[in-house]
Amino acid sequence: MSNSHSVGVVTPQRVRFDTPLALKSGASLPSFELVYETYGTLNATASNAVLVCHALSGSHHVAGTYGDDPKSAGWWDNLVGPGKPLDTNKFFVVGVNNLGGCYGSTGPLSINPENGRRYGADFPLVTVEDWVAAQARLADHLGIDAWAGVLGGSLGGMQALEWSLQFPERIRHALVIASAPKLSAQNIAFNEVARQAILSDPDFHQGHYVERGVVPVTGLRLARMIGHITYLSDDQMGEKFGRQLRHGERRFNYDVEFEVESYLRYQGDKFAGFFDANTYLMMTKALDYFDPAYDFGGDLDAALARAKADFFVASFSTDWRFSPARSREIVSALLHNRRRVAYAEIDCPAGHDSFLLDDRHYHALLRAYLENIAV
């Protein structure tokens, strides 16, 4: 993509809400702030707005760059921009950092107004439902009655699905990619290992590490490493690293020997350098709790009866963390409820991370679906 297809230099914005937000857990936030970015122009009838929801480690910075630094490109910059599949010449695109995030929205790093200290571990657990409720406040603020579409991959896809259930009248199209109607036991297990890595780090200090001037780097690093293993496919790891040796020979010690170890350590270090451990813990819990069928005795058909949106559901053949079978569960429930739905199972070697790549066929599908959305 040439620069002419970039949204260019962008600036995050901030909005404060002073009406308390009742959370799924029973707790309540007296006030909160959300950081967000927008790309494109909202039309006169506000019918062209698309919300892009982020996954575990994402942010409001979906597209464009800060200043002229090309390294600061947004996390879904390959998708969003003028002439790109989510075309900012047509759509007004909104990215928002979710509640509890660590990129500027109210979260564990924020100051608790009750005691003037950072929330840390005292920040209440927020769920996908809570995120969507907070996003609806942002929609109100921006003058958007109904989204033309809500789009997300993985945990972001769960938010798109949740929008269709919590606010059926406020979303016309839900684009649910590489996602699931709930996590499997195996998936929760991976999250639990990640959490234990953080919780058992001596620098965690029951979540109040910032006050002590430390960061549970070791735990965060391990959590990211295990996450990364599950985001890639076995084949792709094999192709990328195989059994390649760092030094061309075996050294019989615990330093980096195999290239895959080097990759994981690099990813872990990078992540631990900027992501907040409390946010990570909370995000994994939000994933674990998400289950719209929970209040319907496990009946997903009944849970999705409220939805009125049209759906685009996509999965990736090599994604074993959010496998095609999970997406097909969503599709089945939508078929049961006679919703309009298109479902694509995309042949892509890159595992769960495929949803972030600019695979030609994947992007052609998104472009085709988005082009047909009337605004």
Added chain:
Amino acid sequence: MNQTPHSEARERFDYAVIADWIPPGERVLDLGCGDGTLLAYLRETKNVTGYGVEIDADRVLGCIRNGVDVIQIDIERGLSGFEDASFDHVIISQALQAMHATEHVLEEMLRVGREAVISFPNFAFRANREAIRAGHMPVSANLPYDWFQTPNVRFFTLIDFEGLCERLGIEVRERLAFDDQGNAVTDDPNLNGSLVFYRLGRAR
């Protein structure tokens, strides 16, 4: 989202034959729906709702471009995401001959649909018989592929198909046959029919 870009669809006589069997406003499922042209045509002419099912990635993309709701699954593995009796008609237009699991597909069609509509090329059509007699695999209007590149894997005739239906307890409710010019034939359709259409239900 609701445009039907394929004006040539109106000229496809086989689509018109199928549309004649579909009452307005029905719920239909089109198996092996290609780029969704038939469904778009039925939506336009009969105001139907429903879905296409397709396995080929490029055709799925075609469906989405055409605003047709397509589900990308392998029909040969069954229609497990679809509930019993959830469609009025399940259609398979010139695609059954390209599937291995013939019996399973037929059973599944009449599980999820009240009736099934099927069209297929008749291997016993006169021109095909002549090709065989001359020592060649047939290449004709409705069997247009050379043997080494045909997507078709099952070659059968009206008599063969009706025999299978009987064995599976499937009732033939209507049958239409057409020659390679698209003219209806009634005289010896197993010899004179090139493309045939069946409307099927469960034997009562």
